[in-house]
Amino acid sequence: MRPSIKQVANLAGVSIATVSRLLNKPGSVSAETAEKIHRSIEQLGFRPNFTGRNLRAGNSRTVGVVVPTLSNTVFAQCLQGIELAARELDYSVMFTTTEYLPEDESAAVELLLGHRVDGVILTVADAGANATLDLLEREKIPFVLTYNQLALGGQGHVPPRASVSVDNRAAACDAVAHLIRLGHRRIQMLSGRFNASDRAIQRYYGYLDAMQAAGLAPLPAIEVERHTLTAATDYQQMMADPALRPTALFCSNDLLAMSAMRDLRALGLRVPRDISVMGFDGIPVGALMEPVLASVVQPSERIGDVALRTLVAAIERGAAAAAAGAAPVEAARHVLPHVVREGGSAAAPAQS
Amino acid sequence: MRPSIKQVANLAGVSIATVSRLLNKPGSVSAETAEKIHRSIEQLGFRPNFTGRNLRAGNSRTVGVVVPTLSNTVFAQCLQGIELAARELDYSVMFTTTEYLPEDESAAVELLLGHRVDGVILTVADAGANATLDLLEREKIPFVLTYNQLALGGQGHVPPRASVSVDNRAAACDAVAHLIRLGHRRIQMLSGRFNASDRAIQRYYGYLDAMQAAGLAPLPAIEVERHTLTAATDYQQMMADPALRPTALFCSNDLLAMSAMRDLRALGLRVPRDISVMGFDGIPVGALMEPVLASVVQPSERIGDVALRTLVAAIERGAAAAAAGAAPVEAARHVLPHVVREGGSAAAPAQS
DNA sequence: ATGAAAGCGCTAACAT
DNA sequence: ATGTTAGCGCTTTCAT
Numbered sequence: 001m002r003p004s005i006k007q008v009a010n011l012a013g014v015s016i017a018t019v020s021r022l023l024n025k026p027g028s029v030s031a032e033t034a035e036k037i038h039r040s041i042e043q044l045g046f047r048p049n050f051t052g053r054n055l056r057a058g059n060s061r062t063v064g065v066v067v068p069t070l071s072n073t074v075f076a077q078c079l080q081g082i083e084l085a086a087r088e089l090d091y092s093v094m095f096t097t098t099e100y101l102p103e104d105e106s107a108a109v110e111l112l113l114g115h116r117v118d119g120v121i122l123t124v125a126d127a128g129a130n131a132t133l134d135l136l137e138r139e140k141i142p143f144v145l146t147y148n149q150l151a152l153g154g155q156g157h158v159p160p161r162a163s164v165s166v167d168n169r170a171a172a173c174d175a176v177a178h179l180i181r182l183g184h185r186r187i188q189m190l191s192g193r194f195n196a197s198d199r200a201i202q203r204y205y206g207y208l209d210a211m212q213a214a215g216l217a218p219l220p221a222i223e224v225e226r227h228t229l230t231a232a233t234d235y236q237q238m239m240a241d242p243a244l245r246p247t248a249l250f251c252s253n254d255l256l257a258m259s260a261m262r263d264l265r266a267l268g269l270r271v272p273r274d275i276s277v278m279g280f281d282g283i284p285v286g287a288l289m290e291p292v293l294a295s296v297v298q299p300s301e302r303i304g305d306v307a308l309r310t311l312v313a314a315i316e317r318g319a320a321a322a323a324a325g326a327a328p329v330e331a332a333r334h335v336l337p338h339v340v341r342e343g344g345s346a347a348a349p350a351q352s
Numbered sequence: 353m354r355p356s357i358k359q360v361a362n363l364a365g366v367s368i369a370t371v372s373r374l375l376n377k378p379g380s381v382s383a384e385t386a387e388k389i390h391r392s393i394e395q396l397g398f399r400p401n402f403t404g405r406n407l408r409a410g411n412s413r414t415v416g417v418v419v420p421t422l423s424n425t426v427f428a429q430c431l432q433g434i435e436l437a438a439r440e441l442d443y444s445v446m447f448t449t450t451e452y453l454p455e456d457e458s459a460a461v462e463l464l465l466g467h468r469v470d471g472v473i474l475t476v477a478d479a480g481a482n483a484t485l486d487l488l489e490r491e492k493i494p495f496v497l498t499y500n501q502l503a504l505g506g507q508g509h510v511p512p513r514a515s516v517s518v519d520n521r522a523a524a525c526d527a528v529a530h531l532i533r534l535g536h537r538r539i540q541m542l543s544g545r546f547n548a549s550d551r552a553i554q555r556y557y558g559y560l561d562a563m564q565a566a567g568l569a570p571l572p573a574i575e576v577e578r579h580t581l582t583a584a585t586d587y588q589q590m591m592a593d594p595a596l597r598p599t600a601l602f603c604s605n606d607l608l609a610m611s612a613m614r615d616l617r618a619l620g621l622r623v624p625r626d627i628s629v630m631g632f633d634g635i636p637v638g639a640l641m642e643p644v645l646a647s648v649v650q651p652s653e654r655i656g657d658v659a660l661r662t663l664v665a666a667i668e669r670g671a672a673a674a675a676a677g678a679a680p681v682e683a684a685r686h687v688l689p690h691v692v693r694e695g696g697s698a699a700a701p702a703q704s
Numbered sequence: 705a706t707g708a709a710a711g712c713g714c715t716a717a718c719a720t
Numbered sequence: 721a722t723g724t725t726a727g728c729g730c731t732t733t734c735a736t
Contacts, residue, residue, distance in 0.1 A: 052729030076428035095447045258640040288610040404713030
């Protein structure tokens with residue numbers, strides 16, 4: 001067993017209370033006792049046990065993070081932002097993945113709650129009707145959504161929920177507007193499964209907005225399984241037939257866009273000469289490619305950073321409120337700015 | 353305060369021990385008591401508190417993970433592999449980043465040790481002489497290195513350390529041999545800072561091996577700050593001058609390779625016509641580009657998976673050993689296979 | 705300035 | 721099959 005505060009106390013010839021005091025407010029211990037204790041700590045290689053501390057304190061200075069996957073750079077960067085900020089604020093991060101499976105969302109959160117994390121940051125498939133979020137709410141655990149965007153004031157009582165994201169709908173609209181400005185009229189949206197991502201739905205709305213604003217006929221979105229276009233036969237047919245083929249593709253995320261470009265090449269089509277492609281996310285590698293992947297950039301690392309700070313603020317506000325008696329929960333809805341990155345993958349359509 | 357085992361016991365009219373038993377070995381509780389308790393648990397929304405359990409048990413079923421950054425997909429994938437395996441084995445993951453700063457390595461590990469993680473998975477700058485690893489060893493906390501590769505039997509007593517990686521030297525050698533086979537003779541290696549990555553050094557040795565085996569004159573590596581080639585003036589000069597310019601570039605990682613390709617384009621050079629580029633890591637997006645990024649693929653997610661399983665095995669072996677009295681530490685050195693991915697970015701050099 | 709003691713939630717002897 | 725109790729490491733009254 002590792003040395004505990006007790007061994008330190010024994011060795012230093014003081015009570016455990018004094019050791020604890022030295023650790024927490026060093027001012028309240030006499031210089032010579034402090035000296036003795038420090039020596040004992042050194043000698044034993046003592047390290048305070050957070051488990052004991054947490055049990056006593058009822059909080060863990062740990063936040064839980066739940067994201068769909070780390071295979072998508074977007075979430076990796078977000079987690080990166082969370083971790084950096086957490087370290088700065090002296091919080092630890094417990095991390096889990098859901099693989100886009102809603103049932104795993106609740107399991108993940110259950111586990112985190114078991115660990116008594118002080119709060120949770122999560123990206124869920126659908127923030128609208130979500131049992132996991134309801135659970136969090138029931139348990140009065142502060143949480144912040146990332147990427148998910150809440151529909152403002154739906155039917156019935158929509159509880160206020162904190163979130164950090166871009167305005168997905170407006171961002172998508174800007175992206176499509178960019179394509180329209182380039183001269184495209186037949187624009188097809190390619191999307192990840194709507195039921196795995198409420199963002200994708202918002203982005204489709206943004207597509208509709210832009211098309212309608214320009215008086216163009218919107219097309220139904222083609223939903224594809226994560227990055228596997230080959231399975232989407234309707235899509236393949238559309239691409240193979242010049243009459244059906246759109247002049248531009250708007251993809252709900254960059255990975256999808258890059259996969260699409262690869263597939264188009266396999267079909268003998270050239271980007272942007274034969275068809276333009278625009279993505280969403282603005283992952284860094286997109287800017288390294290040739291042509292540069294046109295995309296709408298969301299500040300993923302910043303999203304993580306803001307989410308963590310928002311969460312910690314809520315945690316500490318909550319703790320203060322618990323101490324004071326009141327419990328005013330206020331949910332901040334952070335909408336971070338997006339930027340349209342123009343890129344060689346989106347150009348004016350060929351004259352036909 | 354959240355409901356504890358005590359409230360459940362009260363409500364069910366049994367002792368806390370009985371509740372605990374139901375939770376741990378349900379067989380030892382009568383059907384009707386179980387029924388009562390379950391109802392109470394349900395009613396109170398009770399969830400076992402791991403903190404209490406951990407304090408008592410002396411272990412946390414949590415592993416710590418320390419990687420340089422999540423901005424490099426390689427580490428994100430590795431973490432993904434770790435998380436998936438951890439979830440399968442019912443372990444939780446506490447995660448930290450070092451930003452390639454050795455001093456942050458120890459801080460990170462200190463923090464994890466404070467949380468009493470049962471073991472640690474880490475990628476350090478230099479696994480050779482590393483204070484953090486020494487600390488872990490002193491504390492007898494099982495740990496597994498990822499990506500880092502230990503020099504076998506160095507001078508003095510080299511403690512056996514577990515690691516999971518590819519054979520960086522052989523892999524780099526294979527990559528360069530591929531370039532040589534294509535006809536290249538003047539091959540320059542571009543590398544991340546050697547002092548931030550012992551892998552980079554191993555890969556440089558691999559480069560030397562391949563060059564020497566082919567009777568070619570190796571060039572000193574050009575070390576660049578993470579992905580910023582623009583600052584490397586010697587490199588810029590070399591590229592600008594056709595007489596100095598190598599016919600192929602071997603980069604110590606894919607991000608670097610992709611940055612290099614971008615820069616070469618800016619210089620008006622075309623890949624692979626004017627110069628070939630080969631990377632290392634085999635990140636998935638490399639295969640989506642055109643030309644496909646030639647690279648040597650290391651199975652990052654698998655590295656994470658194997659690391660976690662190795663670690664858990666060590667943890668549980670350790671626990672068993674502690675119970676039995678003996679304490680045989682055996683360090684497994686997993687060398688996973690790499691694969692050379694040929695790609696359009698590496699082709700035969702132009703006749704000159 | 706320091707110590708004694710209670711208790712956070714839980715499990716594991718040890719009774720019964 | 722169930723209850724009683726001690727104790728994991730720590731902080732925090734309450735005394736002194």
